[in-house]
Amino acid sequence: MDWNKLAEALIPDENVKDLEYYEKQYPQRDLPQGAQVTRLAPSPTGFMHLGNLYVALANERIAHQSGGVFYLRIEDTDEKRKVEGAVEVIHTSLKYFGVAFDEGADLCGEYGPYYQRQRAEIYHAYAKDLIKRGLAYPCFCTEEDLEKTREYQTENKLLPGYYGEFAKCRTLTEEEIYENLRAGKPYVIRLRSQGDVEVKHTFRDEVKGEITVTENNQDVVILKSDGIPTYHFAHAIDDHFMRTTLVIRGEEWLSSLPIHIELFKTLGFRLPKYGHNCSIQKIDGETRRKLSKRKDPEASLTFYREQGYHPGAVRTYMMTLLNSNFEEWLLKFPDKPLDEFKYSISKMGKSGALFDILKLNDISKTYMSKLSEEETYDFLKAWADEFGSDAQKAYFADKEYLLKVLALCMGIGGKKRRKDFICAKQAVETIGYFFDETFSPKYAYKFDKATLTKILTDFQTAYDYKDDCSAWFDKVKAVAEQNGFATDMKAYKANPEGYPGNVSDVAEILRIATTGLSNTPDLWTIMQILGEERVFARLQKATACL
Numbered sequence: 410m411d412w413n414k415l416a417e418a419l420i421p422d423e424n425v426k427d428l429e430y431y432e433k434q435y436p437q438r439d440l441p442q443g444a445q446v447t448r449l450a451p452s453p454t455g456f457m458h459l460g461n462l463y464v465a466l467a468n469e470r471i472a473h474q475s476g477g478v479f480y481l482r483i484e485d486t487d488e489k490r491k492v493e494g495a496v497e498v499i500h501t502s503l504k505y506f507g508v509a510f511d512e513g514a515d516l517c518g519e520y521g522p523y524y525q526r527q528r529a530e531i532y533h534a535y536a537k538d539l540i541k542r543g544l545a546y547p548c549f550c551t552e553e554d555l556e557k558t559r560e561y562q563t564e565n566k567l568l569p570g571y572y573g574e575f576a577k578c579r580t581l582t583e584e585e586i587y588e589n590l591r592a593g594k595p596y597v598i599r600l601r602s603q604g605d606v607e608v609k610h611t612f613r614d615e616v617k618g619e620i621t622v623t624e625n626n627q628d629v630v631i632l633k634s635d636g637i638p639t640y641h642f643a644h645a646i647d648d649h650f651m652r653t654t655l656v657i658r659g660e661e662w663l664s665s666l667p668i669h670i671e672l673f674k675t676l677g678f679r680l681p682k683y684g685h686n687c688s689i690q691k692i693d694g695e696t697r698r699k700l701s702k703r704k705d706p707e708a709s710l711t712f713y714r715e716q717g718y719h720p721g722a723v724r725t726y727m728m729t730l731l732n733s734n735f736e737e738w739l740l741k742f743p744d745k746p747l748d749e750f751k752y753s754i755s756k757m758g759k760s761g762a763l764f765d766i767l768k769l770n771d772i773s774k775t776y777m778s779k780l781s782e783e784e785t786y787d788f789l790k791a792w793a794d795e796f797g798s799d800a801q802k803a804y805f806a807d808k809e810y811l812l813k814v815l816a817l818c819m820g821i822g823g824k825k826r827r828k829d830f831i832c833a834k835q836a837v838e839t840i841g842y843f844f845d846e847t848f849s850p851k852y853a854y855k856f857d858k859a860t861l862t863k864i865l866t867d868f869q870t871a872y873d874y875k876d877d878c879s880a881w882f883d884k885v886k887a888v889a890e891q892n893g894f895a896t897d898m899k900a901y902k903a904n905p906e907g908y909p910g911n912v913s914d915v916a917e918i919l920r921i922a923t924t925g926l927s928n929t930p931d932l933w934t935i936m937q938i939l940g941e942e943r944v945f946a947r948l949q950k951a952t953a954c955l
């Protein structure tokens with residue numbers, strides 16, 4: 410077989426350059442010793458999974474901590490999965506979480522283009538070289554041929570795929586190949602695998618440690634019939650020429666590792682280090698399963714923006730999943746910037762990371778409680794501008810008023826910060842009662858109408874906006890006494906049946922009447938913030954609704 414002639418017939422010289430050209434065009438990067446070049450290589454499907462952030466954070470930390478480079482490559486070889494605007498979604502959703510690329514798609518960089526579809530020439534040059542070396546060949550098998558092979562293999566319990574005796578086009582004669590070409594039959598280019606599935610090697614995975622890898626024996630497709638490479642082939646060439654040193658990626662790629670090892674070897678490239686991240690799982694009833702794009706809204710990065718989780722909180726939570734010693738560090742240095750944590754691959758989990766939204770909420774509460782009221786204002790406003798209702802957007806018009814609300818709800822100036830806020834959506838909903846437009850009380854009292862009417866009327870007679878906190882409370886006590894409620898808690902506890910209730914029941918009635926809620930921050934301050942007119946209006950409304 411004249412492989413040179415076949416290579417020229419399939420991929421003419423005018424379409425490609427000599428291989429040395431590419432080596433020169435993409436030289437080794439000039440980086441300090443130990444610096445890692447990492448990447449995120451998503452397909453532009455328009456959907457960003459929590460797993461993308463997980464992998465992105467790991468790669469970003471490793472690159473930046475080592476003085477290296479973190480870049481974005483768009484793996485758009487699968488036309489069917491491509492979605493308009495997907496690259497923007499990648500940038501915006503990751504930027505929200507503070508993950509920024511140094512170079513890559515839609516950014517500048519010397520190692521581009523960073524879209525695989527724009528790199529066809531390099532893939533063709535290397536496919537041509539493999540054909541010349543007799544290590545790749547055209548395959549004319551149709552879908553039906555392949556389907557028949559699959560059926561036969563399934564029936565006979567044989568390893569599926571295109572290999573050995575099933576790799577029919579591997580042994581086509583020169584005449585047969587040219588005849589097929591002349592007949593205009595569509596073809597793909599396949600690797601002529603040199604591997605043997607009986608041979609196993611020990612492989613050092615950066616995350617999983619030593620694993621056993623079986624050699625690849627599949628004649629995988631490297632160029633599809635439209636000349637577009639497969640992911641396997643493209644990624645090997647790209648990681649080589651973009652000078653990637655370390656690939657942290659999802660463990661779903663572990664099964665392809667044998668193919669990748671063979672491809673790098675056959676292409677004469679040095680294999681980067683690989684680390685296969687465990688998948689993110691959740692508890693679903695009795696079982697533990699992978700976080701699913703279809704079933705779980707929290708699998709999508711959009712979810713966190715829509716809910717208004719603070720990016721810092723999500724990042725902190727993700728670090729607890731990513732590095733086993735992170736929580737200990739966080740306890741020791743709760744106020745240090747996250748980037749001061751020394752990230753290490755060796756502390757990454759080897760089996761599934763368990764996603765727990767309650768824990769995220771917990772971390773978020775603490776995170777939000779540490780913000781100032783100004784920071785909280787800005788954060789909530791940004792969320793409301795994008796996702797809030799018109800009424801919620803209007804909360805931000807009177808900044809002074811809102812800052813007072815936030816200071817109260819966050820316990821600023823008090824002994825301890827309150828942890829009422831989890832995310833922007835919930836926070837904005839929580840403060841809804843401070844605004845008449847969203848004040849929609851569902852009064853739920855524990856007393857009868859006559860008692861309530863009397864207490865609310867007595868309080869309205871006694872209330873004076875100018876009273877300080879203690880004068881105000883004296884009046885609440887007076888109203889309690891007028892209505893036979895206990896004000897001395899000791900006496901009340903000794904004889905609870907002797908009273909309709911105690912002073913805190915009276916305070917609760919006033920709280921519900923004013924806010925619609927039985928649980929709020931300090932009621933006197935709420936009334937101060939609401940203002941005299943609004944307090945009376947609310948008490949009247951509550952009385953009228955009895």
Ligand code: GLU
Binds near residue numbers: 449450451452658662
């Ligand atoms: N394009 C692959 C994906 O969508 C990337 C796999 C890798 O990182 O090597 O996940």
